[in-house]
Amino acid sequence: SSLVYRILILPVILSVFDLYTYLWRTIRDRLVTSLAMTQLSLIYTAAALVAGFILIRLFNALFRFKNTQNIPLICRSPRKYPHIEPILGLDLLIKTFRLLIQRRAVPGLQERHKKYGSTFLVNSLGQNLFHTSHPENFKAIYETNWADWGNGPARADAMEPFCGRGFLTTDGEEWKRIRDMMLPAFTQSNIVDLTSFSSAWETVLDRLPDDGTTIDFAPLLYDFFLDMSGEFLLGHKLSELSTSGGATSPRADSKNFLRALHASQSWAVVRIVFGVIGQSFPNPKWKADCHTLHSFVDNYVENALKKQEQECKLLEGERSFNKDEGYRSLLECLSKHSSDRYEIRSQIIQCILAMQDTTSTLVSNTIFLLARHPRVWSRLRYEASQMPREGLTAEALQGMPLLQNVIKEALRVYPVFCTLGRTSLKDTVLPKGGGPDGSDPVFVFANSRVITFFYGLHRQASVFGEDVERFNPDRWNDIAPKTWEYLPFSSGPHSCIGQHKAVIETAYVIARLAQRFVKLESRDDREWAGDWKLVVKNFNGCKVAVSAKTGLEELRAVQTKPFGWKDKA
Incomplete structure (x- = not known):
């Protein structure tokens, strides 16, 4: 087994370390006259980090060897990625970074799943990391x-x-308490009320050039939904689409806020990926960005x-909180429930992280696909023409079957969250992935990481048909995927709290575009290139052109039969 291999290779590692020590002393004697002591200190630090990684790896191996008696007999080992460098797995890390730069990390991971199975194990900086796209494992991780x-x-x-401690960074009772505190802001009445949203989107539509000029919808949608998320979370808009200011809306600082948000979350991702090592590197700029945020x-x-506090004084009562009460913003909801400034700030920032790109990326991907399928x-457009142009409600949008299928298919082809990571809080089992054919259970030690791959989950030919790479909304008339397919x-207790809000707002944006414009043409022949950050969006944006409506004659002539499978892919 790999465990025995690591134990047997210990003498080899020690021999290599002796050789490294000899070479280091030789090089040091020659460099000491030309290198400053600070440079030597950096080299010493790097050497210590490598040695630390090796020791951690050996410790983990010994710990797991000691606990092998806890593994159920029915569990089998999953397939393992064949690393060239087996100690830290740097070969795969370098390959992944290269794919990220090329914007091919998502299809690259899909190719790995095709080659090594729906569940496989890799070495990530000395730690075991599971990858899975098997529906049964999703069910176990997110539900059962x-x-x-x-x-x-x-x-x-x-x-x-x-971003403090919040629903994105906590578990157990603390997570449940935070989620319960936020839920009243996501009541059905708040989600289906499109009054403010529709007014803001009509303003955007009025600004769109309808003469065939190329428009990049990606930044436009980002600004728009940042506006709307800011209004929902804080009660005030944030992006440059806003024109209002005021004493309670510090517009002069909004640009610095957005810059700090993007910079600080990027370094936070580095700290997550590299663990203790990433958290050990000092970054004064990150601290400054966090302070700005x-x-x-x-x-x-x-x-x-x-x-x-003023309302409490007027009412001469205690701070009130009614879970059934509707609120103008999440901040208003939180301030009625808690007076802890740190806790409130943490939930707001984490909600901004969760909402800033989610809906804008979904809408952008949907437009990207529709522009390629005339x-x-x-x-x-024909379906949308049967709906009222004013006062379009959430109920009416849910009654548009083609529109709903388009959104489902866009989420299948380009899921906003291609992966989500989870850490095992105790020894547990994945139902599938073990053995030569991947049909046996897999034992997972406590504190192991698993990456669930939604992009691969949504490309199962047995569920969605052989043409899984093709955008075909009509497939949803004939298929009924199970919950975990x-x-x-996501799903289960940790499912996205704002998913219904995202779908309704996406449906409204697309429906109003369809009511307003005859043509939606792609102005970019490049393939979708996933820019993988917290969400995965098209690096090339969403460049299209729209043409204004000319009458109802064309709408009456539209074929309403399924479009078949011959549209441009």
Whole structure:
């Protein structure tokens, strides 16, 4: 087994270390006259880190060897990625970085799943890392054994200086308490009320050039949904689409806030990926960006708490909280439930992280696909023409079957979250992935990481047909995936709290585009290139052109039969 191999290779490692020591002393004697002591210190530090990695790896191997008696007999080992460098797995890490730069990391991971199976094991900086795209494993991780898995071990230390403790970084009772505190802001009445949203989107539509000029919808949608998420979370808009200011809306700092948000979350990802090593590197700029971010949000939190205190004094009562009450913003909801500034700020920042790109990326991907499938667009325009142009409601949008199928298919082809990671909080089992054919259970030690691959889950030919790479909304008329075979927003207790809001808003945006414009043409022949950050969006944007409506004659002539399978892929 790999465990025995690592134990047997210990003498080899020690021999290599002796050779390294000899070479280091020789090189040091020659370099000491030309290198500053600070440079030598850096080299010493790097050597110590490598040695530390090796020791950690050996310790983990010995620990697991000691606990092998806990492994059920029915469990088998999964397939392992054949590393060239087996100690830290640097070969795969370098390959992954190369694919990230080429914007091919998502299809690259899909190719790995095709080659090594739906569940396989890799060495990630000395730690075992499972990859899975098997539906049964998704069910175990997100539903049946969800309490065995958490976010905290991987995210808490890495992200807490940036976004505090919240629903993205906690587990157990603390996570449940935070989620319950936020739920009243996501009531059905708040989600289906499109009054403010529709007014804001109509303003955007009025600004769109309808003469065939190329438009990049990606940044436009990002600004728009950042506006709407800011209004939902803080009660004030943030992006450059806003024109209002005021004492309680520090617009002068919004650009610095957005810059700090992007910079700080990028370094937080580095800290997550590299674990203790990433968290050990000092980064004064990151601390400054976090301070900028905190100061901006603290301004809103302070105003909300002052307002709540004034209301309490007027009512001469205690701070009230009604879980069935509707709220204008999440901040208003939180300020009625808690007076802890740190806790409120943490939930706001983590919600901004969760919402900033999610819906804008979904809408952008949907437009990207529709612009390449003109027959689907024509049929969608016909369906939209049967709906009222003013006062379009969430209920009416849910009654548009083609529109709903288009959104489902866009989420299948390009899931906003291609992967999600979980850490085992205790020894547990994955139902599938062990043995030569991957049909046996896999034992997972506590504190092991698993990457669930939604992009691969949504490309099962046995569920979605052989043409899984093709955009075909009509497939949803004939298929009925099980709950764990299609997970655009995850599922179970940790499912996305704002998923219904995202789908309704996407449906409204697409429906109004279809009512307003005859043509939607692609102006970019490049393939979708996944830019993998917290979400995965097209690096090339969404470059299209729209043409204004000319009348109803064309709509009446539109074929309403399924478009077939011959549209441009």
